[in-house]
Amino acid sequence: MPAAKSLSRNYFYHGTRVLKNKYQTKNAEQLEKRMARDVANAILALQKEELPERFDASYIKHIHRCLFGKTFEWAGCTRDMLFKFQDGTSALMSKMGLNPDFSFVDGEKIQEQLLSFGEIIAGKNNLKGLSREEFVREVTQFFASLNWIHPFSEGNGRVQRLFFEKLAENAGHELDFSLVTNKRMTSVCAEAMENSNLEPMEHMFEDISDPKRRSLLKNFMHHATIFKEGILDTRCIVVAKEGVSISGSVLDITRDNFVINSNDTLIICATKDLERGTLKTLKKGDFVSLTPSQTPGVLIPERRMGPLSQSELSSMISQNSSVQECLQNIKRLSKIIYGNPEAVNGTMNLVLRSPHYAQQISERIQNDPKSIAKLAGRKFLCWKSRTRKAAERHVVLLSVAVETHGKIVTRARNESMEEHQQKQMRAGHAVALPSRYLSEFFSLSPQQRENALSQDPGLKEDFEDYVRSLNQRLSPNDRKAIREEDCMALSRTLDVSVVQAQKIVELVKITDGIKQELEHSASKYLTMKNSASKYLTMKNSAYARDPEQVYGNLSYTSAQSQEQVYGNLSYTSAQSQEQVYGNLSYTSAQSQEQVYGNLSYTSAQSQEQVYGNLSYTSAQSQEQVYGNLSYTSAQNQNPAHDSVYGSIQSVKDLQQQDPEHNYAEIDFTKSTNRPVQRSDSSKTPYSTVKKSRSNNRTQSPCI
Incomplete structure (x- = not known):
């Protein structure tokens, strides 16, 4: 034993815990930095290599030699083999363990265990042809076994990761160890070796092999701004396991998931596991307790296809x-x-x-x-x-x-x-049965579905995700069989029973029908939006042409023998002729009552007429403003005989009747057809419309 301990110390520089290295550095930090750079480059090169025929001890040693060939003299040599350094010392590490109470495989058994390891993998056809779930169960056993063998004095973890990534690739699966923190890897390995509990390790492989779980981990680690750089690696980060109850305080919330801190383990949960409406009230720091729902049954199972021969x-x-x-x-x-x-x-x-x-x-x-x-x-x-x-x-x-x-x-x-x-x-893409919420949504009537979507926007996203999943799985031939309701052909191509094929046909037809409903609603909304936009454009265009002539729906200019088009009114001041434009039909006939559209008008002098939106008095030489009409009937007559509001005969009376307007500012003259303003025009709120008289014919105003 003392000799073995003495030999194991020869891996290190004398008096230090720094491994002898080709960089000739005794600084542990510098060694780690330079080794990490060279290992990263070696990993990229190894990932481009062709897959090996056998996943055995030789391939394990090859990986170690490639990863650490620029760092250690003994790269590719297992710890049970006596290695002689260039400085003349020899090293061997037959005993190695996590702690004094637990040791890895003894040196004399390493070669035997490695040989058995490779033979078992080869006997299982390198794990080819397995579903993802089956592959996870098998790879967990092999990972724990190789970790227990621990064939090298340094670098076992990195060798194991790359070895099993290549094994998964060869079997048609994918493993992403970059999503496993150091804290989690250490924890699952210790639990497997010390307590023979493989469940945490199997959970780890579930998380890094399932595309949806990988996506949750990637999104969290990419957007985890709540942690400083480097802190994530010291935390155990997992995706919630279905059917296992969890509780803890909410650490972070996004639209698709939220994170719970439970006993110093960060658990990523999908928001779909919350009751509808709960997410709106959930906030950071809240204590929650829930059991993630079990994955729904499988509608279309995945099917593994090997490479082409x-x-x-x-x-x-x-x-x-x-x-x-x-x-x-x-x-x-x-x-x-x-x-x-x-x-x-x-x-x-x-x-x-x-x-x-x-x-x-x-x-x-x-x-x-x-x-x-x-x-x-x-x-x-x-x-x-x-x-x-x-x-x-x-x-x-x-x-x-x-x-x-x-x-x-x-x-x-x-x-x-x-x-x-x-x-x-x-x-390789499996399609699950619809969730409980989607199943209820499918059973609703079209009107009820529309109401449900308006109340719960997330429901539409769930539906679109499910349709996308179906489209990824169904081939053009599958779609043809569904249209023709050929369940026998569909059962053969999807490798399901005829009864299951019948369920698939029914479900796909339901989703296609709902999809058409949504597209029709979207098209209808777009048409309405375009119509509204067109109306606003026309309205703005009319205002831009003559902004001074817009009064409500009426814009009018009394210009003789010219056609005026403003708003909804098109009018030609042609005497004794009937004009019909827009909503107005008008005949310039004196002393007769005309009622057309919204206008009722009588060309009777000195009488007040009120029809519709028009209040009009044919009072000579004075300005009248009623409703939307500003009009002056000036006919070169004596102002002494002018009348404005029934019995009102003077400017003084006018001022008493309407104190808000300054009638004293207006001078009614015989020589003009309009009032002469003696002060600034801004003081008079009235505008004028000229009414002229020629050859005993009256040109009447029209609204």
């Missing part, structure tokens, strides 16, 4: 219409040149597997066509048969056709691989 890929390429057309052309030319359409079949099969050979075969045909087969026709000295001449003429065409064939095969190959990847992604 070479034979499958070749079959897909050969069925491509462009490839088949090109092959037909090659056979036609081959018949002319060699007398046999199948003469180049062998070389074309080679091109199908490896398109880059097409260029070589093309050059070979052009330079030495006889190397493929005997040319058609006969040749004797300088004489050539017609068939031979035709064969030689078509050699160049065949060479070009083969080269073109290689390019077409390459394009078809890429298209086939891309199509398969899309199928893999589609098949």
Whole structure:
């Protein structure tokens, strides 16, 4: 034992706890900084490497060697192997543990455990073909096992992360360890080793393998402004586990989730787990207790599709219409040149597997066509048969056709691989049954659904998310089967029972119907909005043309024999003719009562007429203002005979009747058809409209 302890100390510089390193630094902080930079670069390079055939001890050592090759002399060597440093010392670390009460695997058992580890993974086909849930259960066991082996004296955690990321990639899954804080990783590993409790570790793999959970973690860590830089790594951050009750104080709230601080663990919860309406009143610091809802049952299960085999890929390429057309052309030319359409079949099969050979075969045909087969026709000295001449003429065409064939095969190959990847992604997406809220929403009538959406905007987002999930899973062929209600075909493509396929058809038709309702409502709203916008534009345009002539709905100018169009009124001051414009129909006939639209008017002198919105008195030489009409009937008559309001005969009487207006400022004269203002015009609130008289014909005002 003393010898073993002495050998383990040789990993460190004498008198320090700093590992011997290629940087020759004894400063722990400098070592960590330089090592982190080199390890980050090595990780990027390893992620670009092709996947290994076997996930065993050799691959584990390869990862360690790549990560720490620039840092440690012993990179890639396990701690049970005696390593000799360049300074002449030797090191070995057979004993290693978290604390005095718990140790990792003893040095003499490391190789045995690593061998068993690799064999078990290989026996399970490297975890291929498993659903995500099954993969999580298996990978938890293997992660705990490799962590217990702890084969290296330093760097085990980083090696494990990269090893299992590559294992997941090979199995068609994704793990993102960047979302696991140091505090959480240490906690789950300690719980697994000291208490044989794998549940926290399995929860960790659930969080970093499920796309929705990963999204919650990413959003929180990206927007976690409540923590200073570096503090997050010291906290255990998890996503709420379905069916497990939690309680604590609210630390942060967003539209989609909120964070609870429970016993120094930050738990991210989805807002959908709250009762409807609770989120509006929830605030930071509130104490909450809830049980996240269980994931609804599965409507369409995920289906794992492996990578394309070479034979499958070749079959897909050969069925491509462009490839088949090109092959037909090659056979036609081959018949002319060699007398046999199948003469180049062998070389074309080679091109199908490896398109880059097409260029070589093309050059070979052009330079030495006889190397493929005997040319058609006969040749004797300088004489050539017609068939031979035709064969030689078509050699160049065949060479070009083969080269073109290689390019077409390459394009078809890429298209086939891309199509398969899309199928893999589609098949790997499971669709859950609708939540309780959505199920209730689907059962409502169209009017009730409209009311529900207006009261709960979040319901529309839930519906759109669910429709998006269906669209991601259903292929064009699936959609066709749903339209035709072909449940047998749908059950085969989705790998479900016929009864389940029937439920899928019904649900998709319901969602499609609701989607059409929403689109119709949106279209109707847009039409109304455009109409309102058009009305406002027209109104603003009319005001801009003549802003001084707008009075309510009436704008009027008494200009003889000219057409005026303002607001809703179009008027022509043409005597003794009937004019009909807009809402006004008017005849300039004296002493007769005219009632058209909103206007009732009598051209009777010295009498007050009140009709609709018009109050008018045909009083000579004085200004009258009633309602929306400002009018002056001045006819060169003696003002002594003027009358304004019934029995009022003088300016004094006018002033007593209407003290708010200064009638003393107005001088009524015989020589003009309008009052002469003796003071500033701003003191007189009246405007005037000229009424002229010519040849005993009266031009009447019109409103």
